[in-house]
Amino acid sequence: MRCPFCGYEESKVVDSRPIDDGLSIRRRRECLKCEKRFTTYEKVENIPLMVIKKDNRREPFNRNKLMNGLLRACEKRPVSLNDLERIVNEVESSICNTLEREVTSQQIGEMVMEKLKKLDDVAYVRFASVYRQFKDINTFLVELNKLLQDT
Amino acid sequence: MRCPFCGYEESKVVDSRPIDDGLSIRRRRECLKCEKRFTTYEKVENIPLMVIKKDNRREPFNRNKLMNGLLRACEKRPVSLNDLERIVNEVESSICNTLEREVTSQQIGEMVMEKLKKLDDVAYVRFASVYRQFKDINTFLVELNKLLQDT
DNA sequence: GTATATGACACAATATATTGTATCACATAC
DNA sequence: GTATGTGATACAATATATTGTGTCATATAC
Numbered sequence: 001m002r003c004p005f006c007g008y009e010e011s012k013v014v015d016s017r018p019i020d021d022g023l024s025i026r027r028r029r030e031c032l033k034c035e036k037r038f039t040t041y042e043k044v045e046n047i048p049l050m051v052i053k054k055d056n057r058r059e060p061f062n063r064n065k066l067m068n069g070l071l072r073a074c075e076k077r078p079v080s081l082n083d084l085e086r087i088v089n090e091v092e093s094s095i096c097n098t099l100e101r102e103v104t105s106q107q108i109g110e111m112v113m114e115k116l117k118k119l120d121d122v123a124y125v126r127f128a129s130v131y132r133q134f135k136d137i138n139t140f141l142v143e144l145n146k147l148l149q150d151t
Numbered sequence: 152m153r154c155p156f157c158g159y160e161e162s163k164v165v166d167s168r169p170i171d172d173g174l175s176i177r178r179r180r181e182c183l184k185c186e187k188r189f190t191t192y193e194k195v196e197n198i199p200l201m202v203i204k205k206d207n208r209r210e211p212f213n214r215n216k217l218m219n220g221l222l223r224a225c226e227k228r229p230v231s232l233n234d235l236e237r238i239v240n241e242v243e244s245s246i247c248n249t250l251e252r253e254v255t256s257q258q259i260g261e262m263v264m265e266k267l268k269k270l271d272d273v274a275y276v277r278f279a280s281v282y283r284q285f286k287d288i289n290t291f292l293v294e295l296n297k298l299l300q301d302t
Numbered sequence: 303g304t305a306t307a308t309g310a311c312a313c314a315a316t317a318t319a320t321t322g323t324a325t326c327a328c329a330t331a332c
Numbered sequence: 333g334t335a336t337g338t339g340a341t342a343c344a345a346t347a348t349a350t351t352g353t354g355t356c357a358t359a360t361a362c
Contacts, residue, residue, distance in 0.1 A: 002173035004195045009173050022153035022160050042193035044155045164319055
């Protein structure tokens with residue numbers, strides 16, 4: 001593994017211990033060039049993907065729930081089911097790739113909105129109005145104004 | 152490493168590849184009991200801890216900058232330098248522990264505010280007023296009203 | 303103060319991971 | 333349509349990681 005200090009491409013493991021009851025492995029590595037040491041963690045890709053909701057409760061990530069929100073936002077809009085599947089897939093895999101076990105519903109909303117914005121303005125604003133409704137009414141108005149000005 | 156499917160404590164590596172230009176290692180593992188396969192990633196702990204600012208530019212995380220913000224918020228308030236050091240330490244290490252390479256300035260602000268709120272209401276609102284000034288004026292007012300009602 | 307937990311470190315004996323080469327499947331790009 | 337990139341898979345030869353034991357330092361708990 002590449003050294004995070006000097007960038008040299010080889011390092012060796014000097015210690016390796018299971019942690020989290022065996023669910024992860026912590027390694028101490030040493031750069032073969034600059035000899036600096038650093039810690040790495042090996043973790044399982046995804047499995048327990050939890051969403052932190054606004055009231056701080058946790059629940060498992062649910063593709064269908066996200067898809068339903070998207071379908072509602074796209075009602076009578078020229079967005080294909082394929083596009084929506086793609087968005088859900090991309091969001092899910094980008095959450096998995098962070099290797100985080102938890103993600104806030106807000107972060108998910110932001111990711112979805114970023115992608116939806118490129119597809120359909122109206123669907124984007126509908127979706128945003130649900131995700132940001134209580135926290136950020138001004139932002140919603142600002143977004144609406146931006147869209148009005150752009151057209 | 153423990154199997155995420157059946158929970159058995161031993162698995163073997165069936166493939167191992169460097170990714171991200173050598174910064175991480177992806178491994179395919181197979182459980183020695185149920186023989187199911189899963190993917191793991193080994194990543195460096197922290198090092199390039201970058202903050203994503205509001206305008207989407209990145210800059211390295213800077214303890215001093217955060218501390219300055221806290222000091223300004225706590226001017227003439229009964230909050231010790233020790234407490235502030237503790238907050239900065241806790242925020243920094245909780246960012247490191249996520250193993251994410253990037254974090255938004257907003258996320259940092261939220262973490263700080265959560266901790267500051269427990270220490271001093273006035274410092275909390277001062278800090279919040281800086282972190283949320285453009286995005287969330289309503290939230291700021293709501294917070295002020297909450298504090299006024301609580302006292 | 304003592305007790306407890308955790309991370310870093312070292313050493314030695316053993317077991318296992320790594321790397322290149324190559325194929326297949328799938329999805330995206332043009 | 334073809335080209336391109338990526339993840340999963342297999343195999344074989346080689347190199348390296350893992351695990352137990354034990355110490356030390358630091359921080360937190362009581």
